[in-house]
Amino acid sequence: MSFHTGTGHLDVVTLDLHDESEDTRARVRGWVEAVHRSFHEQTPSDEHLEKWLTVQRGEEAVLRGVWEQPDLPLAGAIPVATFGYFDKHLNTGASMLLVRMITDVTVSPTHRRRGLMRRLMTEHLDEAAREGLAVAVLTASEGSIYQRFGFGVATTEQSVRIDTSAKFRMRRPVDDDGRVVLVEPGPGWESMRTAYERFHEATRGSLERPGYYETWLRGYDWEEQGEDRAQRVAVRLDADGRPDGFVVWAVKEVDDAYEVRVRDLIGVTPQARLALWQFVADIDLADVAVATTPNLDPLPLALVDHRVVRVRQRPDHVWVRVLDVPAALAARPWFADDVLTLRVHDPLGHADGHFTLGTADGRVHVTPAGESEADVEPDVELDVETLGALYLGGVRVPSLVDAGRLTGSTDSLERFAAMADGGPTPRCATHF
Ligand SMILES: CC(C)(COP(=O)(O)OP(=O)(O)OC[C@H]1O[C@@H](n2cnc3c(N)ncnc32)[C@H](O)[C@@H]1OP(=O)(O)O)[C@@H](O)C(=O)NCCC(=O)NCCS
Structure with a gap:
């Protein structure tokens, strides 16, 4: 499909991720490059591109781009707009609903505010409705973009800074016969997967995780495009020895002090979550932990001094759009x-x-x-x-x-x- 805007003719192309032809491979690389540019990430390396492609193929993701027509001077393989989506299950609190997950919506600064995103979004919502999806979801880089397309903020997170010095004391220690075990990211993956599946089954608002989570939790840093040797993992086992949570973190030196950066903390039960926060507080040589997480509860209420948890922000997370x-x-x-x-x-x-x-x-x-x-x-x-x-x-x-x-x-x-x-x-x- 092609159309005309104030800046010339544009082609809308849906990429076939299994097509190995030179033209499609160039467009795929260009598509990823456009997304990386828009979100201020590094140009993708070949190895990174292959990892990314493997995940997208596994997801059966649909990637659409808008290209300037090739006869224009300096028109290249990098599109001026991108739009991606895949389908996963949302735990609504009563059932697992297959929802459309919209992602990687970008428009080049050279083509912004000319209605490209509006066109891609509205045409896509028509398509999703025709395909029978009852709900579409996305996450937003800015708060004022998506209400006009019918999306409302349905879940939030909390960005917290936790004082893990001696001030961090539970009113009552967690004592439920569970154990927290340190594991290596690769061998720990199966336990993390099991714990996440249990969390997803039990938790209203939870979305099934796309395949890039496995790559990441096995130790690949998608932002830095390489093995993340600072990433650490601990798995929590319930009284029966089944994984019921995990925490992933890295320790960073900030102003001559260590800070625990919690990247992911999942607990199936409130007890598992408390035990994992206690574990984070027990990491030696660091007196601060920072996290952006939906899984803070019930920590502040379980502490002797709730002020050790400082909520810095409450960012919006999942936006829901009802189609049917x-x-x-x-x-x-x-x-x-x-x-x-x-x-x-x-x-x-x-x-x-x-x-x-x-x-x-x-x-x-x-x-x-x-x-x-x-x-x-x-x-x-x-x-x-x-x-x-x-x-x-x-x-x-x-x-x-x-x-x-x-x-x-x-x-x-x-x-x-x-x-x-x-x-x-x-x-x-x-x-x-
Ligand atoms: C956000 C972005 C996709 C918008 O693309 P665009 O083609 O310029 O948007 P459009 O011209 O189609 O604008 C559609 C509507 O959204 C509004 N809008 C667009 N960007 C906006 C922004 N950043 N903040 C508030 N409103 C915005 C426009 O005013 C327009 O409103 P109207 O149609 O009701 O008059 C683009 O600026 C971009 O790629 N930004 C960087 C990456 C990013 O933030 N992506 C969003 C990820 S969730």
Whole structure:
């Protein structure tokens, strides 16, 4: 497909990652280079490119790029825009829903703010809806880009600095017959995989991890493009000897002191998470640990002095976009039995409409209103990005009502809150 913008003709190409022809290989390298440039990473080495390609093929990822037509002076193999996606399961709290994961959205500075990203995104959301995906997810480099496409912030993380000096003391030591064991990254992989699978099964908001996690957790540094010899791993085993968590970290020297950089900390249970934070605090010669993690709980509440954990930021993490209201809502949990009508506004059309929600025994039955019912006053009204924000329970209905994002009578809003709110806070430990 090709189209015209103010800067000339452009070709949109979906790459065939199994095509070994010279032209496609050059485009693949160019595509990765464009992404690396946009996210300020180093030019990919040949070895790095092969590792990356192996992972993308395994994922059956779809990579799309926009190239200037080759007759333009200096037009090359590096595209002016990139867009990628693959499908993985999201734990909604009631089921495992296959969702579209959108990634590597970039536009070259030479072509920015001319509608390229809007075009790639809107066409892709149409495609995902046609393919039957009920939900799309992404993570954002900036907070103000994606609401206009119907995405709402559904999970957050916490960026923390923890004082691991003698001030770090648990109110009660973790004592559940589990063990923390130091392992080497390669041999430790199977235990990490098992622990992550258990975490994913048990955790609302968790996304299945793409294949690059295995490469990384086995010790390959995707940013530095080489073996990461500073990376350390400890696995936590439950009382039956089964892996129920792990922590991955590196110690860095900062201003003549050591700092533990926690890169990944997964615990299936609160006890496993506490035990792993205690392990981090016990690493000698370092009095500080830093992490960006969804898995901080229940640490501050378990400490003698909760101030040893300083939350520096609470960044948004997973943004949810509902594409099919009946299918998406049927996949998540419900917490009170009732019947309500909902009006969802979606400028892109996918989720737009009136819906009747009937909840019973934790499940919902959603019926799109017929034409004759479409004029009937709805009980609750909201935009599709607000539906995405509340989808996983990370933000509760009353907070969104206070922010002016849901409207209806007080009674209807309270009834909707009773239906929609409940269950655990979502935690996602997958970055993409
Ligand atoms: C973010 C990026 C993809 C935008 O691409 P683009 O082609 O310039 O975007 P478009 O021209 O299609 O803009 C689409 C809409 O998003 C808005 N927008 C684009 N970039 C924005 C930004 N950084 N902040 C806020 N709004 C932005 C535009 O104003 C436009 O709004 P409108 O259509 O409602 O008027 C591009 O700047 C980029 O590659 N940045 C570096 C990499 C990056 O951050 N990628 C996002 C990863 S999640």
